[in-house]
Amino acid sequence: MTTPAPSNLVISCSPQQFSKTTTGQIMLLVMAACVPAVLMSTYFFGIGTLLNIGLAAIFALLLESAVLKFRDKDIRLHLSDNSALVTAVLLGITMPPGSQWWLTLSGVFCAIVIAKHAFGGLGHNPFNPAMSGYVILLLFFPLAMTSWHIPVALSGDELFSPLSFDSLLSSIQLVFPTLAPDSASHASSFTDGMAMATPLIEQNLAGHSAIKTVLDADGGLGAILDRASETGWELVNTGFLVGGLFLMWKKVISWHIPVSIIGSILLLSLLFYADSGVSTNGSAYLHLFGTATMIGAFFIATDPVSAAASSKGKLLYGVIIGCGVYSIRVWGGYLDSIAFAVLIGNFCVPLIDHFCTREIRH
Amino acid sequence: MRFPFSNTVSSSRKSHGTRNWIQPEANKASSLRSVIMETPIPDYLYLALKQYNGLDARPIVNVGDKVLKGQKIAEARDEFGVPVHAPTSGMVAAISRHPYPDEFGSDAIALCIKTDGLDRWIPRQPEDDLHTLSAQQLIKKIREAGIISLAGSGEFPNREPIDTLIINGAECEPYVTCNQALIREHPENIISGAKILLQIYRAKHCIIAIEENSTDAIDALKPALEDQSIELNLVPARYPASSDKQLIQVLTKKEVPASKRPEDIGVSIINAAAAAAIHNAIISGEPLISRVTTVCGDTLKTPKNFRALIGTPVAFLFELCGIDYSRLSRVVMGGSLTGITLNNLDTPLIKTSDCLIAGSSQEFPSAPTAHECIRCGFCSSACPVGLMPQQLYNSIRAGMTDKAQQQGLDDCIECGACAYICPSHIPLVQYYRYAKFELKDQNVRYEQSRKWQRRFEYRQHRLLENEKRKQGNRHRSLARPEIIETTDTALENFSREQASIEIADAVARVKARKNKKNSEDKT
Numbered sequence: 001m002t003t004p005a006p007s008n009l010v011i012s013c014s015p016q017q018f019s020k021t022t023t024g025q026i027m028l029l030v031m032a033a034c035v036p037a038v039l040m041s042t043y044f045f046g047i048g049t050l051l052n053i054g055l056a057a058i059f060a061l062l063l064e065s066a067v068l069k070f071r072d073k074d075i076r077l078h079l080s081d082n083s084a085l086v087t088a089v090l091l092g093i094t095m096p097p098g099s100q101w102w103l104t105l106s107g108v109f110c111a112i113v114i115a116k117h118a119f120g121g122l123g124h125n126p127f128n129p130a131m132s133g134y135v136i137l138l139l140f141f142p143l144a145m146t147s148w149h150i151p152v153a154l155s156g157d158e159l160f161s162p163l164s165f166d167s168l169l170s171s172i173q174l175v176f177p178t179l180a181p182d183s184a185s186h187a188s189s190f191t192d193g194m195a196m197a198t199p200l201i202e203q204n205l206a207g208h209s210a211i212k213t214v215l216d217a218d219g220g221l222g223a224i225l226d227r228a229s230e231t232g233w234e235l236v237n238t239g240f241l242v243g244g245l246f247l248m249w250k251k252v253i254s255w256h257i258p259v260s261i262i263g264s265i266l267l268l269s270l271l272f273y274a275d276s277g278v279s280t281n282g283s284a285y286l287h288l289f290g291t292a293t294m295i296g297a298f299f300i301a302t303d304p305v306s307a308a309a310s311s312k313g314k315l316l317y318g319v320i321i322g323c324g325v326y327s328i329r330v331w332g333g334y335l336d337s338i339a340f341a342v343l344i345g346n347f348c349v350p351l352i353d354h355f356c357t358r359e360i361r362h
Numbered sequence: 363m364r365f366p367f368s369n370t371v372s373s374s375r376k377s378h379g380t381r382n383w384i385q386p387e388a389n390k391a392s393s394l395r396s397v398i399m400e401t402p403i404p405d406y407l408y409l410a411l412k413q414y415n416g417l418d419a420r421p422i423v424n425v426g427d428k429v430l431k432g433q434k435i436a437e438a439r440d441e442f443g444v445p446v447h448a449p450t451s452g453m454v455a456a457i458s459r460h461p462y463p464d465e466f467g468s469d470a471i472a473l474c475i476k477t478d479g480l481d482r483w484i485p486r487q488p489e490d491d492l493h494t495l496s497a498q499q500l501i502k503k504i505r506e507a508g509i510i511s512l513a514g515s516g517e518f519p520n521r522e523p524i525d526t527l528i529i530n531g532a533e534c535e536p537y538v539t540c541n542q543a544l545i546r547e548h549p550e551n552i553i554s555g556a557k558i559l560l561q562i563y564r565a566k567h568c569i570i571a572i573e574e575n576s577t578d579a580i581d582a583l584k585p586a587l588e589d590q591s592i593e594l595n596l597v598p599a600r601y602p603a604s605s606d607k608q609l610i611q612v613l614t615k616k617e618v619p620a621s622k623r624p625e626d627i628g629v630s631i632i633n634a635a636a637a638a639a640i641h642n643a644i645i646s647g648e649p650l651i652s653r654v655t656t657v658c659g660d661t662l663k664t665p666k667n668f669r670a671l672i673g674t675p676v677a678f679l680f681e682l683c684g685i686d687y688s689r690l691s692r693v694v695m696g697g698s699l700t701g702i703t704l705n706n707l708d709t710p711l712i713k714t715s716d717c718l719i720a721g722s723s724q725e726f727p728s729a730p731t732a733h734e735c736i737r738c739g740f741c742s743s744a745c746p747v748g749l750m751p752q753q754l755y756n757s758i759r760a761g762m763t764d765k766a767q768q769q770g771l772d773d774c775i776e777c778g779a780c781a782y783i784c785p786s787h788i789p790l791v792q793y794y795r796y797a798k799f800e801l802k803d804q805n806v807r808y809e810q811s812r813k814w815q816r817r818f819e820y821r822q823h824r825l826l827e828n829e830k831r832k833q834g835n836r837h838r839s840l841a842r843p844e845i846i847e848t849t850d851t852a853l854e855n856f857s858r859e860q861a862s863i864e865i866a867d868a869v870a871r872v873k874a875r876k877n878k879k880n881s882e883d884k885t
Contacts, residue, residue, distance in 0.1 A: 009690070010703060013791055013792045014791055018729060021783075022733075077731055122736060310750065
């Protein structure tokens with residue numbers, strides 16, 4: 001008996017079945033996990049971060065397409081991995097709100113073109129693209145990168161809401177200075193009026209929980225959202241924590257890196273903090289919730305491409321970053337610690353991966 | 363976790379390792395809807411002489427011979443091999459090359475039997491009293507019945523001191539339901555087979571392993587196992603929990619080292635289908651001529667399990683299920699994760715064929731274009747052997763197959779879990795296969811060059827010796843003239859051991875001389 005064999009039978013190496021999860025979906029999940037923190041940030045500090053993200057995303061897509069075209073790659077295929085968007089979102093969040101458009105463009109250029117594609121594209125970059133871009137900007141434009149233009153009335157003037165029309169307009173004018181009616185004078189006065197240093201300086205490294213203060217003052221849960229009560233930074237960080245836990249639940253990231261980073265920062269800050277008012281090292285709470293620790297631990301250091309691969313390696317990598325973060329903050333000279341610490345961690349990854357592999361029993 | 367069956371059946375605790383193993387879509391329901399169906403006899407059967415990963419069997423019938431059902435038509439060539447029997451009565455029509463199910467889509471020599479439809483048996487010799495038979499006699503009978511372990515590599519375990527005997531009734535791979543159907547309908551056969559194996563191995567424990575979600579099989583086996591010394595263990599429905607070494611790890615918490623066999627740690631594992639075949643062979647005296655095979659896929663109207671004769675062309679089974687040839691795009695033998703694609707529908711069933719899938723392009727879309735590896739590590743957590751697939755992939759891509767070997771490439775069981783889970787859809791298994799072939803090839807070339815080097819060294823050594831003897835003879839003409847050999851006889855007497863000893867001696871002499879010279883120089 002011979003059956004006419006269909007000539008179009010597919011011959012393929014096993015497996016014949018694939019999971020439906022794609023790299024693009026994973027990247028989308030990472031972006032989705034940023035939503036709570038970005039919402040918090042927008043509520044408290046205005047749309048500066050949103051503008052950063054939007055602008056960075058547009059630049060990232062354009063630059064990514066251009067580089068892919070230049071490298072003769074399939075543009076649609078590689079754009080569909082959404083990695084450029086994740087880089088843009090992270091860079092947009094970490095850059096100061098109110099950064100001018102050219103600053104964002106330079107940052108995205110450094111991240112996408114120099115840190116990623118010059119090293120061979122996604123999967124081959126030894127350094128975290130977003131943080132590379134950030135650090136390059138920090139070195140070139142230290143002033144612009146450390147001035148946070150936050151249209152919020154920290155003085156207690158509640159009429160000046162960050163989401164009011166005036167604030168929205170001024171946020172946009174900050175990004176595109178040419179749009180301002182009297183660009184030179186307005187921008188400069190605005191900057192002077194709105195610029196706010198990062199909380200490490202603002203609170204003189206002593207640190208107290210605004211959330212706790214508000215709750216103690218019988219204001220109820222609603223008072224947490226009162227912009228005048230200075231709970232913004234803590235709630236943004238809580239947003240990142242929630243997003244990070246979501247990623248862990250979705251198994252996009254493993255627990256190793258966040259736990260070891262947060263653990264080592266916690267340990268060091270407990271060890272070096274004396275609650276006498278004299279210490280300038282900052283309390284553990286300030287280190288975890290008053291700074292960028294959460295986004296660093298859950299979103300930035302966990303970038304799988306530039307992080308260690310094995311579980312043991314991830315723990316070690318996290319400890320290196322945690323110690324780096326603490327040390328730069330307390331004893332170092334730079335205002336940003338996460339970006340530098342992550343890059344230091346990236347430096348160590350090849351060595352960590354070489355020594356921390358799984359053992360095979362023979 | 364092992365427990366005596368007198369207790370209630372509880373789900374086995376997920377061992378540490380299985381937590382992150384993959385859980386692909388099972389796709390098992392359709393073929394379990396009906397009972398196992400006996401197939402009619404096809405006009406032609408093609409019995410490949412190679413039924414497992416060993417030496418081909420040697421045919422003992424000629425073209426034109428009449429054969430009866432159950433008659434031995436090919437005999438084993440080595441002690442591990444098994445014979446092949448005629449699945450029905452008929453005439454040997456040809457002994458020639460025929461499509462063979464392997465990953466290369468190649469041909470293999472097969473005996474073609476033109477069936478006569480009479481299905482006449484040779485006289486069978488059922489065994490009435492098992493206890494009069496020794497373990498050796500039982501093993502011999504099982505081998506003579508052509509039984510191999512009916513899944514995976516197909517090798518039948520040898521008799522060694524065994525502590526735990528595991529009957530593997532679990533099928534973690536998608537689509538495959540033949541064991542579940544067999545246990546559901548004939549639990550007594552499997553238990554009887556297990557008892558025979560227990561008599562052979564005298565194992566302390568005997569475990570039947572089933573997946574925890576195949577409830578109908580558990581329900582069928584439960585009453586049959588009352589007052590038996592056999593335990594029932596449930597394994598998590600995760601892939602590849604039913605793969606031999608992984609199942610042992612899940613059940614006994616003992617890990618079989620990568621380079622060892624289960625027998626080395628006192629465990630013997632045999633497929634449930636093989637246990638049932640052993641029952642047939644010993645109790646009914648029927649050799650292995652048929653097997654239960656799952657036939658499924660979305661181009662079939664009625665997917666089901668068949669008791670099909672070995673050697674049945676796959677097209678015959680597909681047609682019994684009402685195949686829609688116009689939609690057929692991929693034919694898979696085995697499950698969807700380790701199965702191989704067939705390019706010819708005349709390919710026959712062999713003894714290890716547990717599943718046949720006739721899928722359309724909707725069911726099996728071609729693999730998505732691979733993205734770059736983002737080192738997400740999903741593959742590492744899915745790997746049942748504990749390898750780091752992305753490291754292997756990077757090494758192989760960089761052309762460093764030897765580095766991949768250091769990273770444990772040889773331990774890869776090609777289960778496909780990593781390639782399944784990879785979000786970038788990188789065809790990882792292809793890379794591993796390529797690297798394994800590359801390494802094998804390197805090894806062959808190395809062995810060859812070693813061989814020629816040895817021969818060259820021996821020649822040099824021989825010429826030197828001849829020269830010495832000639833000189834010796836010149837001085838003492840009567841000394842040992844019989845030792846001078848011609849080249850041919852010298853080669854005939856050439857023995858590797860002897861040569862290597864002599865070479866080692868020569869090297870030692872040279873070294874001694876050098877050392878002496880060095881020490882003289884120093885002084």
